[in-house]
Amino acid sequence: MKRKMGPIEDVKKQYVRMAIESGNAAHIARKVGVSTSTLGGWMKIYREEVDSEMREEGVSPLTESSTSDDLQKKYEKAMKLLGEKELEVAMLRDMFKKKLSD
Template identity: 35%
Template sequence: MKSKRYPKEFKDQLIQEAQEIGNVLQVAKRHEISPKTLYGWISQSKHKAWQHTNGEAKKTAVYIPSNQEFKQLEKENDKLKKLLGEKDLEIAIMRDLIKKKNPGFQTG
């Protein structure tokens, strides 16, 4: 299989993008190149930021909801907790009824 040649500008752009995102695999997939190729470009580059980072260090994207969204999520969470509690209570009552009707029956 013949290897592709990529212009230096393209390599630098992908190295910069991987540095900003903090996820080499994601950048490689987005541009349809092998992650191994991108890692090779990074190791060959003179980008100081990459030379000083630990290989285990990772950046993660975090979604932070607005105050309104957060309040809505809290309400939904409270509602779901209440519903779960009600269902747990229903199950406990049903098990008690089954045990009373059929003393030899094993539940749970």
């Protein structure tokens, strides 16, 4: 069965990317409000695709040899992405509430 792609899958992939880039899936799971096993499942599904996108963009995950400047840049980018996704979720919730009240 072919998986339906849409905004929810985009959000999941973004969370997977944040986990890969940060090197700390448990922290990202707590930040976005999902269980570590849920995020781990999404990582199994989307890891190859996200890794490929990251290679195309020239983005690499953090390693032990990453500098503090690398860490700061990745942290700022992750927080920006998280903020964007939180805004999207809030907008979707608002639209859903309006739809229910109609």
